[in-house]
Amino acid sequence: MREITSVAVLTSGGDSPGMNAAIRGVVRTALSYGITVFGIHRGFTGLLQNDMELLSSASVSNIVQRGGTFLKSARCPEFHDPACRKQAAKILHTRNIEALLVIGGDGSLTGAHLLEEETGIPVIGLPGTIDNDIFGTEDTIGFDTAMNTALDAIDRIRDTADSHERHFLVEVMGRNSGFLATHVGIAAGAEMILVPEYSVNIAEIALQLATSRKAGTGSSGIIVVAEGNEPDLTSKIAHELQQHGLAPHISILGHIQRGGRPSGHDRVLASCLGAVAIEYLLAGYSDIMVGVSNGEVVDIPLDDLIRYRKGLDPELLKIALQLHK
Ligand code: ADP
Numbered sequence: 001m002r003e004i005t006s007v008a009v010l011t012s013g014g015d016s017p018g019m020n021a022a023i024r025g026v027v028r029t030a031l032s033y034g035i036t037v038f039g040i041h042r043g044f045t046g047l048l049q050n051d052m053e054l055l056s057s058a059s060v061s062n063i064v065q066r067g068g069t070f071l072k073s074a075r076c077p078e079f080h081d082p083a084c085r086k087q088a089a090k091i092l093h094t095r096n097i098e099a100l101l102v103i104g105g106d107g108s109l110t111g112a113h114l115l116e117e118e119t120g121i122p123v124i125g126l127p128g129t130i131d132n133d134i135f136g137t138e139d140t141i142g143f144d145t146a147m148n149t150a151l152d153a154i155d156r157i158r159d160t161a162d163s164h165e166r167h168f169l170v171e172v173m174g175r176n177s178g179f180l181a182t183h184v185g186i187a188a189g190a191e192m193i194l195v196p197e198y199s200v201n202i203a204e205i206a207l208q209l210a211t212s213r214k215a216g217t218g219s220s221g222i223i224v225v226a227e228g229n230e231p232d233l234t235s236k237i238a239h240e241l242q243q244h245g246l247a248p249h250i251s252i253l254g255h256i257q258r259g260g261r262p263s264g265h266d267r268v269l270a271s272c273l274g275a276v277a278i279e280y281l282l283a284g285y286s287d288i289m290v291g292v293s294n295g296e297v298v299d300i301p302l303d304d305l306i307r308y309r310k311g312l313d314p315e316l317l318k319i320a321l322q323l324h325k
Contacts, residue, residue, distance in 0.1 A: 001282055001283065001284070002281065002282055002283070002284045004033075004035055004098050004099060004281060004282060005034075005035060005036060005096075005098065006035065006036040006037075006038070006095070006096055006097050006098055007026075007030055007035055007036070007037055007038070007097060007098065007099045007100070007101060007278075007281070008037070008038040008039070008040050008047075008052060008092065008095075008097045008099075008100050008101070009023055009026050009027070009037060009038070009039055009040065009055075009071070009100075009101040009102075009103070010039075010040035010041075010043050010044070010046065010047060010071060010100070010101075010102055010103070011023065011043060011069040011071050011072070011073045011103045011104060011128065012043030012044055012073055012074070012075075012076070012102060012103070012104035012107075012108035012111070013043070013073060013075065013104040013105045013107050013108040013128075013129070014073070014104075014105060014129060014130070014258065015067075015068050015069050015073045015128075015258055015259075016128045016129050016130045016140070016141055016142025016143075016145075016146070016258065017067040017068075017130075017141075017142045017145035017146070017258075017259065017260055017261065017262035017263070017266055018128070018141040018142050018145065018262040018266035018267060018269065018270035019068070019069040019073075019103055019128050019141060019142070019270070020060075020063040020064065020066050020067075020068070020069055020070055020262075020270075021063070021064045021141075021262060021266070021267045021270035021271050021274070022103050022126050022128060022141055022270035022271070022273060022274040023039065023055075023060060023063070023069070023070070023071060023103065023274065024060040024063055024064055024271065024274065025270060025271040025272065025273065025274020025275045025277075026101050026126075026274040026275075026277055026278060027039075027055050027057070027059065027060045027274075028057060028060065028275075029274065029275040029277075029278040029279070030278050031056075031057055033278070033282065035278070036054065037054075037055045038052045038053065038054060038055065038095065038097060039052060039053050039054075039055045039059065039071045040052040040071065041053070041071055041072050042071075042072045042073065042074040043072075043073050043074045043075075043076055043104070043108070044074070044076035044078075044079040044088065044108075044111060045074040045075075045076040045078075046071075046072075046074070047088045047091065047092075047100075048076065048078060048079070048084055048087060048088055048091070050091045050095075052095075064262075064267055064271070065261055065262070065267070066261070066262075067145075067258075067259045067260045067261055067262060068259060069103075073104070076111075079111045080111075082114070082118055085111075085114055085115050085118055085119060086118065086119060088115060088119075089115065089118075089119035089120075089121050092121055098121075098122070099121065099122040099123065099124070099281055099286065100112065100115065100121055100122070100123045100124075101123070101124050101125075101126065101277055101278075101281075102123060102124075102125050102126070103125075103126040103128040103141070104125075104126075104128050104129070105127070105128065105129035105131065105133075105134065105140075106129075106133065106134050106135075106305060106306075108125070108128075109125040109127070109134070109289055109302055109305055110302075110305070110306050112125050112302060113125075113287060113302035113303060113305070113306060116286060116287045116302075117287070122281065122286030122287070123286060123287060123302070124277045124280060124281050124285070124286060124288060124289070124290065125288070125289035125290070125302055125305075126141065126270075126273050126274065126277055126289065126290055127139075127140040127141060127273075127289060127290075127291055128140065128141040128142060128270075129141070129142060129143070130142040130143055130145070130146035130173060130180060130257060130258060131143070131173065131174055131177050131179060131180060132177075132179040132180065132183075133174075133176065133177035133179055133310055134289070134291070134305060134310060135300070135304060135305050135308045135309060135310040136289065136291050136293070136298075136300030136304055136305060136308075136310075137289065137291025137292050137293065137298075137300065138291075138292050138293060138294075139269060139291070139292045140291075141266055141269055141270045141273065142258075142262070142266055143179070143180070143183075143266075144263045144265040144266050144269075145260060145261070145262045145263045145265075145266045146173070146180060146257045146258065147180060147183050147184055147187065148263055149253075149256060149257050149260055150170075150172050150180070150184045150188075150253055150257055151184060151187050151188055153170075153251070153253055153256065154170055154184065154188040154190075154222060154224070155188065157170060157222065157251055158188070158220075158222055161220040161221065161222060161249075162220050164220070165219040165220050166220055166247070166248065166249055167191075167209060167220060167221045167222075167223060167241075167246060167247075167248040167249070168220075168221070168222050168223070168248060168249045168250070168251055169223050169225055169234050169237060169238055169241075169248050169249070169250050169251070170190075170222055170223070170224050170225065170251045170253065171225045171226075171227050171233075171234040171250070171251070171252040171253060171254075172184055172224060172225070172226060172227070172253055172257065173226075173227055173253070173254075173257050173258070174195070174196065174226035174227055174228070175196070175226075175227055175228065175229050176196060176229065177195075177196065177197070177226070177310075177312065178193070178194075178195020178196055178197050178198075178226045178312050178317075179310075179312060180226065180257075181193055181194070181195050181224050181225065181226035182195060182312060182316055182317055182320060184224055185224040185320055186316070186319070186320045186323070188222060188224065189222075189323070190221075190222045190223060190224040190320075191209070191212075191218065191221035191222055191223060192205060192208075192209075192221070192223040192224070193223075193224045193317065193320050193321075194223065194224070194225045194226065194237070195226045195312060195317070196226055196228040196229065197311070197312045198317070200237065202237055202240040202241065202244075203240075203244065205223075205237075205241070206240070206241050206243075206244030206245070206246060207244070209221065209241070209246055210244065210245060210246065213246075223248070225237060234250055234252065235250065238250050269292070272297060273290045273291075273297065276290050276297050277290050280299055285299055287301065287302050287303070288300060288301055288302060289302055289305060
């Protein structure tokens, strides 16, 4: 067993519901082994500013049910610079902090990997993102909550779509990944799902929608669109559909998908990953992320996360489309 007396934890990148539960899991487990825990404010930015507090068991009371992250999160462009990562390691050494736990998306976990690789500070990553786009894990902290938040909104939108016999383009988050859109689309019974992984033939979509409208089987409908990387993608799709005789409404769900009370699933996932992260650290592991594979908690080398991309399962999209024939 590795001897550790002091660790630090931070949340970085886009916040996700369940990050608080993950911090709590880390803190309470570490304290149970007599390990001191520092909470770093505002991600890598706070680390570079030596801005941190000592956390007690009481510091993480009454947070398991709260969205966001009480340690705050930030984007820190300086962390791309190796000199700044060296500075971060110096700050950790000065405080006698022997390991760092990073809760965040693939960007944050890349930064964590580079910190260990270049400075030798042991790091453990926890996947915290609503996008569920991290290689090596089938689930991420916040994905389930975000999916249910989007579904709640879409179920309401469908009532209006149905009453007014209109189509709605509903934009969900997902710049590079269609995981959220695909799961939301299936669960909402969407008529179509548009994701960045597959190019969109708008003329074909318009034809399908117009045909089912004429046949009396599709006077209204929900088209779930992942936001993608192109600015105003959903407006552009709406404009194109107008050229083909349809008049869809647009609803952009935006940041409501990020916040809110974490679901029971995310609270359990975050708590378990927080606890296991400390167990793995004590067992001698580092430069890994704790994740889930086939329903089991696993460790994934952070190097793999950077090297490989998680692909959207084409079978899942096929199923989604088959359900709306
Ligand atoms: P997320 O972690 O949600 O994917 P970002 O991609 O914005 O969010 O990354 C969050 C932070 O992680 C960045 O602001 C930066 O501090 C750090 N980071 C991201 N990518 C790298 C990288 N390639 N090298 C070093 N640090 C990085």
